[in-house]
Amino acid sequence: MQNKGLIKVFAILFGLVCLYQLSFTFITAEVEREAEDFARQKVSENVEDYSAIRDAEEQKYLDSIANNEIIAGITYNDAKGKELNKGLDLKGGINVILQISVKDILAGLANNTNDPAFNKALAEADEASKDSQDDYIDLFFQAFNNIPDAKLASPDVFANKTLSNEVNFEMSNTEVEGIIRRKVDESITSAFEVLRKRIDKFGVTQPNIQRLGNSGRILVELPGAKDINRVKGLLQSTAQLEFWHVYKNTELGNFLGQANNVLKNIVNKDSKKAETQSDSTATDDAQSDIDELLAESEDTTDVSTGNNPLFDLVQGPGFQGGPVLAYFSAQDTAKVNDYLAMSQVRSLLPSSQRYAKFVWGIPKDESDAVGLYALKGNRNMEPPLSGDVITDAQQTYDQMGRIAVSMQMNGRGAKIWEDMTGQASNQQSNIAIVLDNTVYSAPGVSTGAISGGRSEITGDFGITEGQDLANVLRAGKLPASADIIQSEIVGPSLGQEAIDSGIWSFAIALVFVLIWMVFYYGKAGLFADVALALNILLIFGILAGLGAVLTLPGIAGIVLTIGMSVDANVLIFERIKEELAKGKMQKDAIKDGFSNALSSILDANITTGLTGFILLILGTGPIKGFATTLLIGIATSLFTAIFITRLFIDGYGTKGKSLEFATGATKNLFTNVKIDWLKKRKMAYVISAVLLVISIGSLAVQGLNQGVDFVGGRTYTVRFDQDINPTDVEEDLVEVFGSAEAKTFGPNNQLKITTKYKVNEESTAVDNEIQRKLYDALQSYLPSDLSYDDFNAGGAGKDLGIMQSMKVGPTIADDIKNDSFWAILGSLVVIFLYILLRFRKWQFSIGAVAAVAHDVIIVLGIFSLLYKVMPFNMEINQAFIAAILTVIGYSLNDTVVVFDRVREFVNEHTSWPLGKTVNVALDSTISRTLNTSLTTLIVLLAIFIFGGESIRGFMFALIIGVIVGTYSSLFIATPVMYDSVSDRSKIESKKKEVEEDKEVTA
Structure with missing residues (x-):
């Protein structure tokens, strides 16, 4: 060297x-x-x-x-x-994918038009997006172009005042599409920047935010974040700040009393139920019905009867002449909204107030009572002043010492604000400061117009809420709503448990490999151990230097690398032993051994690396972490095996010392192996055919246990203070959610609960509703002193309640499933092409792909057969796809080593028949195959047993993959390659074999 x-x-x-x-x-x-x-x-x-x-x-x-x-x-x-960055599963925190609403952006660009063609196209795009892989904007344009005579350049669509400088009436739909695509992309970029600014101010170390393609999706990872509700609010708040004039409760007269009377008669008369619809579905004779109801209900309000639909919900009145109409419980706001939206109720307002906009305030004091306000709306429901005039915002304190947020406006905003406050002062009225359709404060103005453009928001919120509010106002508003379509939340205690289990599995696997190498190869194995230790140092050092994220699957990837990294040393040592057996001097044997092994080492690691790259490109979160560590491990193991091990061996040899590449117990193992592998291929084909038929049959009949990654839904890991029967819990949950599944997850006091309840609804309100229902359904199994907030926070230090949660919307679940399919298919195609390029014969590619397909189907079949009976989770999710791709890489690793030896023997022994070449190649590599498979298998078993529940299914797939992959490299890949050779070549090969037998007999 x-x-x-x-x-x-x-x-x-x-x-x-x-x-x-x-x-x-x-x-x-x-x-x-x-x-x-x-x-x-x-x-x-x-x-x-x-x-x-x-x-x-x-x-x-x-x-x-x-x-x-x-x-x-x-x-x-x-x-x-x-x-060294730690991922969510090791540190706790939140990982979400936000979907910026392209629909909202399109509607905004069209000035929220009522154009029938535009809104029909939006509705069709909504429906199509549930099952399509296309971007929403593509679906919208497809739907719009299918509508006869529909023009994007219509004044009712995009040829409006907002876009007048870019869109004119003469443009074709195709021309307008390009402009709108650019505008949508600019809005998504704006949303990304707004979120990035908010996160930068949040105080979490090592946050990660990135755009995912052009779909309007944004990935946000906040390791270590503990206040999950605060994070969700920070991410999803559109920061739509508005300033409105607000009605005093005295200006609306007895509106609520009249509304209550009308509602009382509507609710109590079955014949009137059809009329409890909103303005959009009111009948032409609604007004005559209202007059009749008013006549019947005149002076009939009697709160004592307990039969007043609206008044029974009132928790308290607003003070006389103030902006609050009344206070209601937060949980009743949806019902009150429905009442106030009824045509019969809206018609009670005089014509001067018909555009009144009813909105809610923030909770009063420590109760859940919220105030109802009536804003002075207009025909277009546009506020006199919006938040885009805000240039700065800071968390401060008001004159009463309460936490507040002060805001500074630009010149245009300052002028409008002065006019608004002057008008309010003259009328002794209030101005409502509304953020995301919620009134934060509605101060009265009695000291005249306020100049300078400074305003203030006060409310019953804490310092962190005030800081967050100032942060989002300073960062700016999102150009459209942001829905969390996928989320994973991990409690910090669960993360620490993952670290502990990962360290245990790592230590056990490492100790075994170190001992095994010394046992099998003696002093040479000790040199390999030193190289392996350096390899581990390099992996962790490179991860830290690159700022990569270490995850639990990442630790698994490192441990797997330990098992696979010995493969290069095993290949080298076995080749050196072969050269020594030929009688060569130790120095020459070492030189030739390294040289001969290099081709096999490179081919094996490149094929594994190719699958790792596919995983890195298509994976997210923990899976990307697994791919990262695997790829780094492949590179460092190559360096340490080829160079570092060589340094030690050469240095030892130059001192004149003899180096044995075996011990007394292993010296003669596999030295005289002579097996007719091809003769056994028919039996292997039969065995594999049976396994494939069973696997395919099970997949067709029983299917797979698809996780929420692939079907959508919500899953929660819930820990109890006692052992729990999952069947009993599941029955209780089914009563609440309609469909739910509960399985033991790790210890008997921990369950994994999955439900598809409201799977198509992704709002935070629905998330909170489901968690509340879950808490209520589990009440009989939880300690009586565990509050709802503590239940959501993982017991607040008691390690009880929700330890981890995950949400995947149906659209992104479909995308994940589609990406997984293409990842597997893509890896097979890449492998086929690489082997074809490397070995120059399509028969080698066919053999390799056949073996890989064989392994994948059998692993899937075993998961299909056993997922109902195994005591651990066997879901098909993104981690499982990572396992499948790893199995593909490992199977190829074995196969390519054999193929490389076949190619070598074909070039060296041109007179040998093909059958003999294949058999001798398999004989010569059997020591390496079994050695590598055994060390890798033991390592995987260590991770499976000690590595934690969350990756147990992942490890089980790898264990099955290693066993099946070793078998297929011996009995599927090479035999298929041999059988795909033309009949004529086989006949010639057979003739050579017969002639050799005759010569031996003679």
């Missing part, structure tokens, strides 16, 4: 750089451990809200020493910014 000195220097420097990168992680861990100890000593465990108070004290400690020098000028803040 040339340039040994340069390689030594590079290896040492590389190792030192990796240690330096990892030092920040050690510094951060030590400081945070000290912070935990400080908080634990300061806060008594008996105090209420112990977990929240302890976290606050821990953060105070970290803030106080954040900029203090720890070592060599490094502060905690410096180290925190450079530490």
Whole structure:
């Protein structure tokens, strides 16, 4: 090996750089451990809200020493910014995919038109998007173009005042489409920037936000975020700030009393039920019906009867002459909205107030009572002043010492604000400050017009809420609503458990591999162990240096790399042993062994790497973490095996010492293997055919246990304080949700609960509704002192309640399933082309793809057969797809090594018949195949047993894949390759074989 000195220097420097990168992680861990100890000593465990108070004290400690020098000028803040990033499953936090509503953007560009063609196209696009992979804007244009004579350049659509500089009446639909696509993309980019600014101010370390293609989807990862509801509010708040004049309750007279009387008669008369519709469906004679109802209900209001639909919901009146009409319970607001939207009720308003807009305030004090306001609307329902005039916002305090948010407007806003406040002052009235259709405050103006453009929002909110509000106003409003279509929330305690289980599996697997290599290869195995230790250091160092995220599947990828990295050393050592057996000197045997093994090593790792790249491109979150560590592991294992191991072996040999590549127990293992593998192929075909038929039959009849990744829905990991019978829980949940599934997940006191209840609705309100229903349904299984808030927060330090949750909308579930299919198909195509290019014969490609397809179908079949009986989760989800792609890579690894030896023997022994070449190739690689398979299998078993429940199904798929992959490389890939060779070639091969037998007999 040339340039040994340069390689030594590079290896040492590389190792030192990796240690330096990892030092920040050690510094951060030590400081945070000290912070935990400080908080634990300061806060008594008996105090209420112990977990929240302890976290606050821990953060105070970290803030106080954040900029203090720890070592060599490094502060905690410096180290925190450079530490090894941990994913959600190791640190806790939230991972969401937001869908920016392209529908809202289109409607805004069309000035919320009532054009029938436009709205019909939107409705059709809504329906088509549920099952289509196309972007929403493509579906909209397809639907619009199918409507006869519909023009995008119509003044009622996009040829309006807003777009007058870009769209004119003469343009064709195709020309307008290009402009609108650009405008939509600009709006999504704007939304991305708004979210990024909000997240930057949130205070979470190492956040990740990225656009996902051109679909309007934005991925947000916030590791370590604990206040999940606050995060959701921050992400989904459109920050639509508006300023409205508001009616005093005295201006509306006895409107609520009249409304109650009308509603009382409507609710109590079955004959009138059909008339309880909104304005859009009111009949032509609605007014005559209203007059009749008013006549019947005149002076009949009697609150004492308990039969007043509206008054029975009132929790208190607004003060006389104030802006609040009345206070209602928050849970009744939807019902009140329905009442106020009825045509019979709306018609009670005089013509001067017919555009009144009813909105709600924020909860009053500590109760859930919210005030009802009536804003002075207009024909277009546009506010006199909107939030786009805000140039700055800060969390402050008002004159009463309450938390407030002060805002500064630009010149245009200041002028309008002065006019509005002047008008309100003259009329002794109020101005409502409305954010996202909620009144935060409605101050009266009595001191004259307010100049300068400064205003203030007050309300019953805390410091963090005030800071968040100022943050979103300063960052700007989202150009459209943002719905969470996929989310994963992991509690911090579950993350720590994942770290603990990951470390255990890592340590056990590493110890086994180190011992095995020494047992099998003696001193050479010890050198391989040193190279393996350096390999692990390099993997973690590179991860830290690149700012990559370490996840639980990522740890699995590293542990799997440990098992697979010995493969390169095994290939090298086996080839050296072959050269020594030929009688070569040790120095020459080592040189030729490394040289001969290089081709197989590169081919095997490149094919595995190709599947890793596909996984990296199409995967998200933890799966991307798995692919990242796998790819880094492949690169570092190649470097350490080819160069570092070689340095040790060459250095040992130059000292004149003899190096055995075996021990007394393993010296003669697999040395005289002579098996007619091809003769056994027919029996193998029969066995495989039976397994394939059973697998395909089970897939057709029983199907697979598809996770929410693929079908949509919500899943919750819930922990109890006692062992739970999942059947009993499932029966209770079915009564509430209609359809639900509960399975033991890990220990017997932990369940994984899945439901498709309201799967098509993705709003935060529906999320909260489902979690409330879940809490109520599980009441009999939970401690009586576990509140709803603590249940959602994972027991608030008690490790009870929802430990992890996940939501996937049906549209994105369909996309995930589609991406998974193309990932598997794409990997097969890439593999076929690579092997065709590398081996120059299509028969090799056919053999490899046949073996891989065989392995994938059998793994799927086993999951289909066993998912109902196995005591662990066997869902088909994104992690399973990662496992399948890894199985593909591993199966190819084995197959390519055999093919490489077949190609070598074909070139070396041109007179050999093909059958003999194949058999000898398999004989010569059997030691490597079994050795690598055994070490990898033991490593996977260690992860399966000790690695945590969340990846147990993932590991089971890999274990089955390794077993089946080893079998297929011996009995499927090579035999199929052999059988695909033309009959003439086989006849000639057979003749050669017969002639050789005659020569031997003679």
